[in-house]
Amino acid sequence: MSHLGITLNAMTPLLLAAIVAGVVSAFCWIASLVSRDYSWVDRIWSIVPVVYVWIFAAGTGFADPRLGLLAVLVTAWGARLTFNFARKGGYSGVEDYRWPILRARMPGWAWQLFNLFFIVLFQNAVIFAITLPAWTAYEHSVVSDAPTPFGVLDVVLAVVFLGLLAGETVADRQQWDFHQAKHAGGPGFQPRFLQTGLWRLSRHPNYFFEQAQWWIVFGFGAVAAGTVLIWTVAGAAVLTILFVGSTIFTESITRSKYPEYSEYQARVSPVIPWPPRREATAKSHA
Numbered sequence: 001m002s003h004l005g006i007t008l009n010a011m012t013p014l015l016l017a018a019i020v021a022g023v024v025s026a027f028c029w030i031a032s033l034v035s036r037d038y039s040w041v042d043r044i045w046s047i048v049p050v051v052y053v054w055i056f057a058a059g060t061g062f063a064d065p066r067l068g069l070l071a072v073l074v075t076a077w078g079a080r081l082t083f084n085f086a087r088k089g090g091y092s093g094v095e096d097y098r099w100p101i102l103r104a105r106m107p108g109w110a111w112q113l114f115n116l117f118f119i120v121l122f123q124n125a126v127i128f129a130i131t132l133p134a135w136t137a138y139e140h141s142v143v144s145d146a147p148t149p150f151g152v153l154d155v156v157l158a159v160v161f162l163g164l165l166a167g168e169t170v171a172d173r174q175q176w177d178f179h180q181a182k183h184a185g186g187p188g189f190q191p192r193f194l195q196t197g198l199w200r201l202s203r204h205p206n207y208f209f210e211q212a213q214w215w216i217v218f219g220f221g222a223v224a225a226g227t228v229l230i231w232t233v234a235g236a237a238v239l240t241i242l243f244v245g246s247t248i249f250t251e252s253i254t255r256s257k258y259p260e261y262s263e264y265q266a267r268v269s270p271v272i273p274w275p276p277r278r279e280a281t282a283k284s285h286a
Contacts, residue, residue, distance in 0.1 A: 021127075039090070042090060047082065060143050064143075151223075208272055
């Protein structure tokens with residue numbers, strides 16, 4: 001037991017978080033093979049980043065204010081996303097609607113490779129990577145020889161993060177209310193997809209707020225390091241690229257269902273909230 005205790009004490013937070021990521025990845029892969037349900041990564045997406053950041057905070061003995069604040073903020077992010085995912089049935093066996101469509105386009109062996117390397121390994125790597133600015137903060141925390149003091153920039157980042165969190169909450173609530181009304185209204189409900197509220201300014205305002213929050217997490221690492229030239233920017237950057245690909249695929253499905261979506265695309269910003277294009281708006285009213 002004493003030897004085990006020494007080993008655990010000597011283990012860096014980065015190594016411990018990486019081991020947890022490996023275990024989570026193995027679970028998602030095995031669960032997908034057993035259940036033939038390929039949305040297990042979706043179900044842990046809002047949970048394991050919280051675990052990773054708390055591991056880094058715990059590495060300082062919860063004595064570093066920057067990491068403590070970051071852990072609380074990421075926990076709030078995780079709580080909101082978990083709630084939104086749960087109310088849409090994500091934990092009751094509902095599979096991501098995109099996977100059956102993509103699976104139908106692939107031979108069985110190709111789908112299984114896609115499941116292992118993209119759905120499980122790549123996405124879990126991204127989930128791990130977006131939290132690594134907390135490792136940068138750890139390296140410049142109270143455990144270092146020259147810790148970066150908690151300051152005004154940390155407070156500003158926290159306020160911006162909370163604003164983005166509020167924005168995503170509003171966007172998801174508007175989407176939820178629309179789909180509830182659409183379900184109650186039946187097949188003839190109009191409009192057939194959400195175009196009001198924040199969705200008048202962006203086709204995917206929830207995506208914008210989600211990505212922006214992880215760029216703020218990177219900001220905490222940059223403040224701790226005293227520079228934005230740090231390798232842990234990779235997590236937020238790859239997440240943004242992943243969302244771009246996901247958006248293109250999702251919109252291709254939506255456009256095939258609703259031909260009028262093309263006009264919406266011409267009028268409304270893809271991600272960043274922005275006033276609608278006047279020319280397209282005028283044509284839509286003509």
